[in-house]
Amino acid sequence: MKIADLYGRQLLSTEVPTELLQTAKGLTVRSAMKAEGNWVICNRCGSARPKSACALPGGVYYCAECIQLGRVSTTLSLISASEPNKFKKYDNDVLTWDGNLSDIQAQCSKNILTVFQQRKQHLLWAVTGAGKTEMLFEGLDWALGQGLRVAVASPRIDVCNELFPRFVEAFKNTEIQLLHGRNDSPYKYCQFTVCTTHQLLRFYEAFDVLIIDEVDAFPFAQNEGLLYAAKHAKKREGALLFLTATPGESLLKQIKTGRLGISYLPLRYHGHLLPTIKCKTTPSWKLKLKKEKLPNSLIFQIKLRLKKKIRFLLFVPHVEQLKQVQQILHKQLPGEKIVTVHAADEKRIEKVQMMRQNEINFLITTTILERGVTFPGIDVFVLGADDDVFSSAALVQIAGRVGRKIDRPTGDVIFWCGGYSKNVLEAIKQIRYVNRKGLILLKQRSTSDD
Amino acid sequence: MTKNDCVLCHRPVNFSIGLIDLMLPVKINEPTCCDRCCRRFELINQKQACPDCGRKMKKRELCHDCVKWNSQSSLDFKNSACFVYNDEMKKFMQQYKFAGDYQLAKVFRAQFMKKIKKSKIDLIVPIPIDADTMVTRGFNQVVGLTTGQHLTSALEVRADIHKARQSSKNRRSRMETVQPFRLVNPELVANKRVLILDDVYTTGRTIRHAAALMYEAGASEVQGNTLAR
Ligand SMILES: [Zn+2]
Ligand SMILES: [Zn+2]
Ligand SMILES: [Zn+2]
Numbered sequence: 001m002k003i004a005d006l007y008g009r010q011l012l013s014t015e016v017p018t019e020l021l022q023t024a025k026g027l028t029v030r031s032a033m034k035a036e037g038n039w040v041i042c043n044r045c046g047s048a049r050p051k052s053a054c055a056l057p058g059g060v061y062y063c064a065e066c067i068q069l070g071r072v073s074t075t076l077s078l079i080s081a082s083e084p085n086k087f088k089k090y091d092n093d094v095l096t097w098d099g100n101l102s103d104i105q106a107q108c109s110k111n112i113l114t115v116f117q118q119r120k121q122h123l124l125w126a127v128t129g130a131g132k133t134e135m136l137f138e139g140l141d142w143a144l145g146q147g148l149r150v151a152v153a154s155p156r157i158d159v160c161n162e163l164f165p166r167f168v169e170a171f172k173n174t175e176i177q178l179l180h181g182r183n184d185s186p187y188k189y190c191q192f193t194v195c196t197t198h199q200l201l202r203f204y205e206a207f208d209v210l211i212i213d214e215v216d217a218f219p220f221a222q223n224e225g226l227l228y229a230a231k232h233a234k235k236r237e238g239a240l241l242f243l244t245a246t247p248g249e250s251l252l253k254q255i256k257t258g259r260l261g262i263s264y265l266p267l268r269y270h271g272h273l274l275p276t277i278k279c280k281t282t283p284s285w286k287l288k289l290k291k292e293k294l295p296n297s298l299i300f301q302i303k304l305r306l307k308k309k310i311r312f313l314l315f316v317p318h319v320e321q322l323k324q325v326q327q328i329l330h331k332q333l334p335g336e337k338i339v340t341v342h343a344a345d346e347k348r349i350e351k352v353q354m355m356r357q358n359e360i361n362f363l364i365t366t367t368i369l370e371r372g373v374t375f376p377g378i379d380v381f382v383l384g385a386d387d388d389v390f391s392s393a394a395l396v397q398i399a400g401r402v403g404r405k406i407d408r409p410t411g412d413v414i415f416w417c418g419g420y421s422k423n424v425l426e427a428i429k430q431i432r433y434v435n436r437k438g439l440i441l442l443k444q445r446s447t448s449d450d
Numbered sequence: 451m452t453k454n455d456c457v458l459c460h461r462p463v464n465f466s467i468g469l470i471d472l473m474l475p476v477k478i479n480e481p482t483c484c485d486r487c488c489r490r491f492e493l494i495n496q497k498q499a500c501p502d503c504g505r506k507m508k509k510r511e512l513c514h515d516c517v518k519w520n521s522q523s524s525l526d527f528k529n530s531a532c533f534v535y536n537d538e539m540k541k542f543m544q545q546y547k548f549a550g551d552y553q554l555a556k557v558f559r560a561q562f563m564k565k566i567k568k569s570k571i572d573l574i575v576p577i578p579i580d581a582d583t584m585v586t587r588g589f590n591q592v593v594g595l596t597t598g599q600h601l602t603s604a605l606e607v608r609a610d611i612h613k614a615r616q617s618s619k620n621r622r623s624r625m626e627t628v629q630p631f632r633l634v635n636p637e638l639v640a641n642k643r644v645l646i647l648d649d650v651y652t653t654g655r656t657i658r659h660a661a662a663l664m665y666e667a668g669a670s671e672v673q674g675n676t677l678a679r
Contacts, residue, residue, distance in 0.1 A: 055552070055553075067550065
């Protein structure tokens with residue numbers, strides 16, 4: 001290990017070789033946890049627990065919250081070296097991407113550049129399918145050219161895996177590393193990091209520009225920890241940009257209190273509004289399912305799609321229900337190839353591929369396909385949308401699968417629910433809210449075109 | 451985390467009380483593990499287990515491993531186990547022992563102690579861990595599963611064995627046949643009925659080494675009890 005491996009990092013005293021600890025100059029040593037009355041607070045992840053819930057024998061306390069990164073305890077320290085921004089100067093272009101942005105995207109891209117330049121804390125509420133990654137390029141181009149250290153983090157590994165090659169392609173002359181729990185490549189000191197938000201806990205005042213993508217992917221409680229991680233991983237004066245299609249309560253609270261600025265991108269890259277959610281209440285759908293029946297209206301809609309050759313996704317809350325629904329549809333749709341998929345499905349990738357390549361007309365799925373995966377021109381049905389597994393963010397993401405294609409920028413999103421749950425109502429509300437903003441933007445554009 | 455969150459999945463336990471809590475004559479006011487998580491662990495019914503090692507069987511009969519043990523040695527040793535060492539238990543051990551999440555011991559402590567109290571014995575001896583592991587882990591995972599007061603630390607890991615184990619893998623497998631422990635107070639063991647505790651019974655080699663040492667020191671009877679088999 002070299003001193004450079006500690007630039008902007010915070011490692012446990014047990015992770016740093018003794019020799020380096022003794023010889024390196026300019027190391028900061030902070031206690032890893034602090035006790036306050038009956039509570040112990042972790043200085044790495046910020047979580048607090050009563051002493052009785054985190055004791056080791058012998059009056060030592062530990063943090064169970066961030067234990068997967070190596071156990072923090074009251075006997076250990078966090079070791080850092082301050083970030084010197086020792087990066088190579090660019091001889092060539094920083095940005096090697098030659099795509100184009102739409103007018104709305106270009107406007108948003110300029111806003112992002114300003115957020116970075118003025119080191120602001122900001123939330124960009126961009127609808128699903130707005131093309132937000134491309135809108136980061138201009139700002140990143142500037143930051144990297146200035147010799148700033150940047151990171152893009154997401155709570156989800158699959159999002160990181162998807163983003164990484166796109167950044168590598170767009171910034172060919174920059175060294176970029178990908179860090180997450182399932183990636184074995186060792187840490188190296190470099191200018192651009194793509195990582196999970198969990199990995200941010202290993203950084204300390206490192207980034208001049210920190211971007212958190214899909215910040216809504218986890219519920220409120222975990223968001224608090226995420227905010228803590230983001231705050232400490234960036235430099236005190238660093239810029240912080242959150243990207244989301246469905247801001248949760250904790251972010252909206254920060255906006256209300258003025259700690260976070262906000263801008264909207266309420267239109268999709270093709271300039272259309274989000275499809276709205278239609279709801280059908282069928283209080284007895286669960287009972288019906290047990291009796292091997294589906295709501296008539298659902299069967300009607302399915303047959304209609306097959307006839308019109310419109311492909312679709314059918315979401316169900318739980319894995320067990322996949323088979324039940326599949327069996328019922330087998331009887332209803334003789335000769336139709338009916339495929340189900342879920343998170344732990346071994347053939348998950350092949351099945352998604354079958355849907356991509358038009359080999360099947362629809363897929364029955366659990367919430368795994370709620371984000372990231374795009375099939376052009378589909379409709380979306382959700383059976384049991386009021387089930388607890390569907391957060392409002394997940395429902396908005398599910399609705400966002402529809403209308404991704406320029407040839408078919410609209411489509412149907414239909415929910416079947418036992419009743420209107422809080423999450424269903426919230427999802428409908430959020431979509432209405434951004435669509436109102438989208439309409440205003442569309443009007444402005446049409447008047448300025450005249 | 452609030453007091454009523456499941457220590458395994460961190461979801462609130464609320465109204466569903468853990469399976470384990472229901473089976474125990476203890477206070478129900480602080481469940482540690484939710485129903486969902488508890489169901490993933492498989493209790494071993496003693497009527498359907500190997501009488502020598504405690505492994506889950508279709509009926510009470512010797513398992514394949516124990517038939518082999520009996521043909522190799524005449525050691526009079528019987529082990530009993532609470533749970534099947536299934537994937538969920540492996541995950542639990544990974545988190546508890548190797549990640550060092552000590553508080554997880556709460557999940558099984560009462561169950562494990564109940565089993566111990568049923569045994570007719572004079573002395574309870576936990577399998578020890580070596581000094582280096584003790585420093586990094588901060589606890590002995592076997593002791594952690596008990597309420598502690600009745601334990602006799604009669605065993606320790608031989609320092610030379612520990613060094614040998616840290617060397618190559620090949621060497622490590624050869625070392626498995628060598629006695630890894632030594633008795634701290636042999637006089638404590640003489641003429642006593644001893645119960646040896648361990649977290650997991652896998653090959654049986656470790657706990658049998660400990661048992662052999664007890665007999666050498668004059669123990670009148672030696673049994674074993676493990677959380678998993
Ligand atoms: Zn922590
Ligand atoms: Zn649980
Ligand atoms: Zn056996």
